[in-house]
Amino acid sequence: MEKIGLYTKKVIEHFKNPHNMGRIKNPDGVGKVGNIVCGDVMWLYIKIGKDKKGREIIKDIKFETYGCVAAISTSSIITDLAKGKTIEEALKIDKKEIVKALGGLPPLKLHCSVLATDALYEAIYDYLKKKKRKIPEKLEKIHQRIEKEEKLIEEKYKDWLKLENEIRSKTRH
Amino acid sequence: MPRKIYLDFAATTPIDPRVKRSMEPFFSKKFGNTMSLHSFGQEAKEALEEAREIVADFMGAKPGEVIFTSSATEANNFALKGIAFANKDRGNHIIISSIEHPCVMESAKWLESQGFEITKLKVNRQGIVDLKELEKSIKKETILVSIMHANNEIGTIEPIEKISKIIKTQNSKLKTQIYFHTDAAQTFGKIPVNVQRLGVDLMTVSAHKMYGPKGVGALYIKEGTKITPLLHGGGHEMGFRSSTVNVPGIVGFAKACQIAQKEMEKEAKKLKKLKEKLIKGVLSKVKDSHLVGSLKNSLPNIANFWFEGVEGESIVIQLDLLGIAVSTGSACSSEKLQASHVLLACGLKPWQAHGSLRVSLGRWTKESDIDYFLKVLPQVIENLRKISPFKKTWKK
Numbered sequence: 001m002e003k004i005g006l007y008t009k010k011v012i013e014h015f016k017n018p019h020n021m022g023r024i025k026n027p028d029g030v031g032k033v034g035n036i037v038c039g040d041v042m043w044l045y046i047k048i049g050k051d052k053k054g055r056e057i058i059k060d061i062k063f064e065t066y067g068c069v070a071a072i073s074t075s076s077i078i079t080d081l082a083k084g085k086t087i088e089e090a091l092k093i094d095k096k097e098i099v100k101a102l103g104g105l106p107p108l109k110l111h112c113s114v115l116a117t118d119a120l121y122e123a124i125y126d127y128l129k130k131k132k133r134k135i136p137e138k139l140e141k142i143h144q145r146i147e148k149e150e151k152l153i154e155e156k157y158k159d160w161l162k163l164e165n166e167i168r169s170k171t172r173h
Numbered sequence: 174m175p176r177k178i179y180l181d182f183a184a185t186t187p188i189d190p191r192v193k194r195s196m197e198p199f200f201s202k203k204f205g206n207t208m209s210l211h212s213f214g215q216e217a218k219e220a221l222e223e224a225r226e227i228v229a230d231f232m233g234a235k236p237g238e239v240i241f242t243s244s245a246t247e248a249n250n251f252a253l254k255g256i257a258f259a260n261k262d263r264g265n266h267i268i269i270s271s272i273e274h275p276c277v278m279e280s281a282k283w284l285e286s287q288g289f290e291i292t293k294l295k296v297n298r299q300g301i302v303d304l305k306e307l308e309k310s311i312k313k314e315t316i317l318v319s320i321m322h323a324n325n326e327i328g329t330i331e332p333i334e335k336i337s338k339i340i341k342t343q344n345s346k347l348k349t350q351i352y353f354h355t356d357a358a359q360t361f362g363k364i365p366v367n368v369q370r371l372g373v374d375l376m377t378v379s380a381h382k383m384y385g386p387k388g389v390g391a392l393y394i395k396e397g398t399k400i401t402p403l404l405h406g407g408g409h410e411m412g413f414r415s416s417t418v419n420v421p422g423i424v425g426f427a428k429a430c431q432i433a434q435k436e437m438e439k440e441a442k443k444l445k446k447l448k449e450k451l452i453k454g455v456l457s458k459v460k461d462s463h464l465v466g467s468l469k470n471s472l473p474n475i476a477n478f479w480f481e482g483v484e485g486e487s488i489v490i491q492l493d494l495l496g497i498a499v500s501t502g503s504a505c506s507s508e509k510l511q512a513s514h515v516l517l518a519c520g521l522k523p524w525q526a527h528g529s530l531r532v533s534l535g536r537w538t539k540e541s542d543i544d545y546f547l548k549v550l551p552q553v554i555e556n557l558r559k560i561s562p563f564k565k566t567w568k569k
Contacts, residue, residue, distance in 0.1 A: 004494075005490070005493060006490075007490075012490075012494070015487070015490065015491075016491075016494065018560060021559065021560055022559075036523070036524040036527070036563075037523045037524065038523075039484055039512065039523070039524075039527040040484075041562060041563075043562045064560065064561060064562035065560055065561065065562070066482065066483070066484055066560075066561040066562055066563055067484050067487070068484055068486040068487055069486055069487055069490045071484075072487060072560055157523070
């Protein structure tokens with residue numbers, strides 16, 4: 001695929017004009033992943049609705065991201081990929097699909113695609129948890145991994161994160 | 174073609190056309206090997222020695238004290254490893270600052286793995302090394318102190334003369350010989366750099382940071398300094414650095430020195446004015462923006478900012494799409510994912526350091542370039558802040 005500097009044209013397109021950017025008021029689920037200490041933070045909001053067959057789908061999805069070009073463009077593309085999908089389908093979106101949809105990512109930035117899927121999984125997890133639904137085993141495992149990673153970073157950067165929490169509480173809606 | 178503006182002169186500079194002209198004969202016509210006895214070789218040798226005189230003169234050294242290298246990275250490696258291994262019978266302690274260029278940081282790290290002890294001096298908010306800590310850190314085992322002349326990311330100029338005095342005092346007190354090296358890659362050709370006045374034993378310089386070609390650097394080694402070479406072979410460069418000599422590059426370096434000698438003062442004045450305009454403009458036009466480093470003790474051509482709520486790479490690419498070339502921290506570290514060690518050492522928090530931007534001006538920077546930069550930057554930052562979850566600003 002054609003490249004503009006480090007990134008593919010597709011990545012730059014999403015970076016320049018991100019899709020579904022912003023916040024959803026009263027979201028049904030929110031996924032907050034990444035860490036400002038590491039330089040990437042992704043917040044994903046979902047609103048759940050029903051399709052004609054009565055299946056639950058991701059009716060609306062929006063994101064807010066602090067981070068590099070890859071972080072912003074993976075956020076944008078995952079909202080495209082997840083919108084209108086059933087929860088089951090959305091949980092099948094993986095990092096490979098994101099990288100493919102963007103025409104590739106530089107090797108050093110591949111972790112951004114993981115961040116994007118993590119944000120989506122976490123938003124769905126949040127929704128199911130709130131609804132007191134059964135969490136699929138795969139999703140539970142992912143959630144545990146994300147929590148574990150967060151803890152590791154928290155321990156490493158204890159003092160710095162205190163400040164981040166202050167910011168988070170200030171910007172919480 | 175959209176407008177293209179280069180504001181990344183601290184990463185590298187274009188070759189001055191006068192430098193390029195001076196190099197041309199040495200590619201195909203005067204191509205000899207300086208070690209050859211015939212006329213081709215001797216012609217090249219003559220050009221090499223003439224270049225050495227010019228570069229030495231520009232830094233206040235004797236020609237025999239200038240060893241040409243392939244880069245500032247090589248010169249810094251040479252200084253640290255060469256001094257360490259030649260003087261390890263006297264001690265194993267080396268002092269550097271915490272904001273050195275990666276080639277000094279990594280050389281020191283490697284030396285640590287070889288049994289040397291490394292002390293990294295703290296810096297203050299402006300990036301200036303703690304002289305009291307230096308004084309306290311020096312001990313009997315200390316063999317080398319290496320502190321950069323000016324920092325490549327924030328432009329802060331270190332008090333090299335004061336450091337030299339401290340080391341000399343300690344030398345006579347402890348009856349030892351601690352060598353003092355400075356990496357002057359960012360200052361040579363930009364501000365007056367004189368080895369006598371600075372009081373250094375070793376000094377690294379680079380051609381491509383001062384409108385000369387890439388692939389050429391030099392290490393000043395004061396006469397009588399005990400140092401061991403990195404490259405062994407045919408005995409080029411007075412035995413200090415074997416390798417067929419890069420004559421065109423070195424001739425170009427010398428020409429770049431001659432130009433700087435004549436034009437540096439005027440150029441620095443012009444750049445200082447532009448930099449002041451840039452800083453004033455950025456801080457007044459972009460809300461929640463901050464200057465990193467020192468206003469007073471700073472290079473005339475480097476300014477570093479950080480912007481709340483946005484990340485540096487995103488700013489760089491947004492600006493690149495608008496035709497403006499700037500960088501986050503140093504060019505060398507932009508592929509790593511960690512925040513800049515320089516900014517963290519200056520006391521910035523990681524999320525502040527992640528939002529940093531280096532703007533560096535040069536010989537061909539015009540006022541209209543700064544105007545254009547100031548015109549587009551506020552919108553770029555605003556767009557990224559719209560995407561960011563951190564809408565509200567936070568205080569340190």
